[in-house]
Amino acid sequence: MKSSDVPHRAGYDSDLTGAELSTVAIRGGHHRTPEGEHSEAIFPTSSFVFKSAAQAAARFGGEEDGNIYSRFTNPTVRIFEQRMAALEGGERAVATSSGMAAIMALGVSLLEQGDHIVCSCSVFGSTVSLFDKYFRKMGISTTFVDPGDLDAWQQAVTPTTKLFFLETPSNPLAEVSDVAAIARIAKANDCWLAVDNCFCTPALQRPLELGADFIIHSATKFLDGQGRCIGGVVVGPDKELEEVFGFVRTGGAALSPFNAWVFIKGLETLELRMNAQSERAMELASWLSAQSVIDKVYYAGLESHPQHELAQRQQSAFGAVLSFEVKGDKEAAWRFIDATRVISITGNLGDVKTTITHPGTTTHGRLSPEERAAAGIKDNLIRLSVGLESLKDLKRDLERGLSAV
Ligand SMILES: *Cc1c(COP(=O)(O)O)cnc(C)c1O
Secondary structure, eight states: OOGGGSOSSSSSSOOOTTOOHHHHHHHTTOOOOTTOOSSOOOOOOSBOOOSSHHHHHHHHHTSSOSOOBTTTOOHHHHHHHHHHHHHHTOSEEEEESSHHHHHHHHHHHHOOTTOEEEEESSSOHHHHHIIIIIIHHTTOEEEEEOTTOHHHHHHHOOTTEEEEEEESSOTTTOOOOOHHHHHHHHHHTTOEEEEEOTTTHHHHOOGGGGTOSEEEEETTTTTTOSSOOOOEEEEEOHHHHHHHHHHHHHHOOOOOHHHHHHHHHHHTTHHHHHHHHHHHHHHHHHHHHTOTTEEEEEOTTSTTSTTHHHHHHHOSSOOSEEEEEESSOHHHHHHHHHHOSSSEEOSOOSOSSOEEEOGGGTTTTTSOHHHHHHHTOOTTEEEEEOOSSOHHHHHHHHHHHHHHO
């Protein structure tokens, strides 16, 4: 036997039994082809060929496992799904074409006409519209509650309630919800709890271990980490995820193999990025708190934050997103934003490039002034998603903003 014929170990793929998060983020779900490629292969193919008509029939009939068509399964997408399931500690993951498609797929596959959702009022704006407008049209109603008021969750439950839904920490005010306590209320009422884990990612927070049943992600944010692609994922138990898979493959909200491949590459640096970006955000939150033209800073890492201890208990770091109010009105906030020369003015977050947003006129601009006031989003509020640039340069750029207020 030539030495080139001897594999360096029995199989091509890693044994990840007992592996820690950083290892799983780099190697989880990796199936090599017989070519032995080191980096994950990308399969930009819409369909797959069969060796014979009989094999095609067996695949379509479900007697033989394997790929048929990329709306159903694709090997690159499968690596992303298996890696995400392993990182969140769930039985199975199903990838979707966006974060919103993940929430839609979860709702449509779990619920039916007449069912009821209890949802935190501090969730992503499109989640509110999806539940309140589109699910309502299908006869699925939603009650929105203050996530910090545990009695409100219990009181909102009706005999038809099936699903609790929350996001923690929230956007843009970094309110932290008690996942374990809300999971106990959900369980006592025979409901599922789904957590949008977009802001922390499994690197900082693992809601399934706190009692949640499902995780949804906008992979567009920190999982990618470099602002390249739109995508999402649902993680949870096998039985229910089979229904989610059925809906995604039939409804067509499948993730493209290219986007899956970008996310796989993003995950390889997830833990390093989340920790480094959290450290920078912590430093900037403290520094901004000490500035005379800043009224208030919202960041769960600050001891002054009302849920600081809860955040410390359920997260391993406080995340990259913070927001702050400048002294003055909307014009003062806009002057701050426009004075920056390094930070990007954009609505997106979770990027290694630091981004700055005026929530009142962008991400939360569709709310009425009364709704914005109820949500605590003032005209002088600015949101920062802290990236990986040098702290010194970020402070220098923010100083331009401070001087312009
Ligand atoms: C962006 C976002 C979503 C929606 O994700 P898309 O990928 O844009 O569809 C959902 N939840 C949170 C918390 C988000 O930030």
